[in-house]
Amino acid sequence: xxxxxxxKLLKDIIRKKGSAAIAFSGGVDSTFLLKVTKEVLxxxxxxxxxxxxxxxxxxxxxxxxxxEDIQVKHVIISSEELEIEGFAxxxxxxxxxxxxELYTKINxxxxxxxxxxxxxxxxxxxxGDYRPGMQAAKELDVISPLKEAGLTKxxxxxxxxxxxxxxxxxxxxxxxxxxxPYGNKITLSKLNMVDKAEQxxxxxxxxxxxxxxxxxxxxxxxxxxxxxxxxxxDIMNHIGNELRKIGFTYVTLDLLGYRTGSMNETLSTEDKAxxx
Numbered sequence: 145x146x147x148x149x150x151x152k153l154l155k156d157i158i159r160k161k162g163s164a165a166i167a168f169s170g171g172v173d174s175t176f177l178l179k180v181t182k183e184v185l186x187x188x189x190x191x192x193x194x195x196x197x198x199x200x201x202x203x204x205x206x207x208x209x210x211x212e213d214i215q216v217k218h219v220i221i222s223s224e225e226l227e228i229e230g231f232a233x234x235x236x237x238x239x240x241x242x243x244x245e246l247y248t249k250i251n252x253x254x255x256x257x258x259x260x261x262x263x264x265x266x267x268x269x270x271x272g273d274y275r276p277g278m279q280a281a282k283e284l285d286v287i288s289p290l291k292e293a294g295l296t297k298x299x300x301x302x303x304x305x306x307x308x309x310x311x312x313x314x315x316x317x318x319x320x321x322x323x324x325p326y327g328n329k330i331t332l333s334k335l336n337m338v339d340k341a342e343q344x345x346x347x348x349x350x351x352x353x354x355x356x357x358x359x360x361x362x363x364x365x366x367x368x369x370x371x372x373x374x375x376x377x378d379i380m381n382h383i384g385n386e387l388r389k390i391g392f393t394y395v396t397l398d399l400l401g402y403r404t405g406s407m408n409e410t411l412s413t414e415d416k417a418x419x420x
Contacts, residue, residue, distance in 0.1 A: 147299055154293035155184050161261045161287070163188035165254035167246065168218070169199075170207030172297070173265030175311040176304045177290055181263065182214055190257055191216045192250050194223035197332050198242075198319040200339050210310070221249055225321065226332060236276075236326045242319075243277035247284040262286045269297045315352040315367075316404065323357050337391050344386050349373065352402050360393035368401035 145153075158164065158181050166181060168174045168191040181189050193207045204220070211218035223246055225231050231241045250262050264281055266288040271278075281288065290300065297316075304312035321330050323338045334357055341355040341362060352367035364383075366373070374380060374397055387395045 145294055147302065150293050150295050150299060151303055154180060154289055154295065157287075157289045157292055158184045158263075161185075163259045164261045164263050164287075165190040165192055165250055165257070165259045167250055167262065167264045167286070168193050168207055168211065169265070169317075170203055170210060170311075171265065171317055172304065172311045172314050173267055173290060173300055175210055175309055176300050176307075177263060177265050178211070178216060179214065179304075179307060179309060181289075182216055187217075188259075189216055190254065190259060191218045192221060192253055193218065194221050194246055194249075196223045196225055197335050198225050198321045200320070200343070202343075203317060219253060221253070223249065225319075226330065231321075232330050234321070234324055234326055234328055234330050238321065238326070239275065239277040240280050242321070243280035244284065247280055247286050251284055251286075264288055266291045267295050267297055267300060318354075323355060325356075325358060328357070328359070333391075340390050341387050341392070344390075345383070348379070348382070354402055355387075356398075362387050362392040362395045363398050364396065365398045365400075365402040371397070371399075371401055 163185060164181055166174060166178050166189070168178055170193070178189075178191055191207075191211050193204065193211075195204050208218065208220070223242075225242045225245070228241050228245050231238055247262065247264075254260070254262050262285070264286050266275075266278060266281070267290040270291065280286075295303075301312050320335050320338050324330055324334070338355050338357050341364075342353050345353045345355070345364070345366070350366050350370055350373065352370065354365040356363040356365065374383070384395045
């Protein structure tokens with residue numbers, strides 16, 4: 145299917161719903177979805193963004209600004225994942241607990257505002273990785289218009305660029321809880337360590353970054369094209385010293401660079417199948 149055909153299909157899917165509440169993170173996918181839904185449904189739209197210790201303030205601020213820019217009614221809710229039973233112990237299906245809590249809250253807000261449908265920003269590429277949060281979406285009847293229209297991440301970036309969206313080339317982001325190996329307990333202090341470390345790397349010009357928290361070890365993943373930025377003694381010393389101040393004992397660079405869902409590489413095929 146041609147890109148413009150997918151785009152038309154997306155609008156048709158949205159139009160048939162009449163009104164919608166969108167789980168809006170401010171990322172590439174949900175920003176594009178919000179823009180198109182605003183064009184199709186006008187004011188019959190509500191953006192809902194969760195704030196918690198697992199998301200940096202910079203992400204929340206960007207979401208608030210964009211919703212204001214296109215004049216969408218925007219609700220901010222608290223979503224303290226660490227208080228959700230089963231989440232902090234970081235099981236392999238951790239995201240299920242988080243998304244179930246989030247979508248339950250969004251569903252309730254939508255109903256209280258006379259809205260029957262909830263959208264999320266899942267796209268076609270998301271079906272290629274282990275995503276237990278998608279099971280929660282299915283159970284709570286959350287609709288994924290981008291996925292239904294067959295749009296991939298690259299499609300969404302291309303369409304976002306044509307629409308003039310500031311997020312068209314924004315690096316992918318996932319909540320800070322994804323930085324920990326399964327089974328390693330997630331705490332507020334550990335989340336703060338990761339947040340500070342990633343902010344440091346962003347401040348020196350790295351655009352796509354994950355600091356994986358392996359106890360005393362920080363494993364830095366950056367876009368493969370940015371690995372050469374580390375090949376400088378002063379830069380290496382600066383990053384190493386600053387991350388030690390944050391609380392890490394050892395600071396390493398993943399030689400393969402950033403890849404989506406690298407923590408899932410430890411899961412067997414059987415693990416993924418049993419947890420879907």
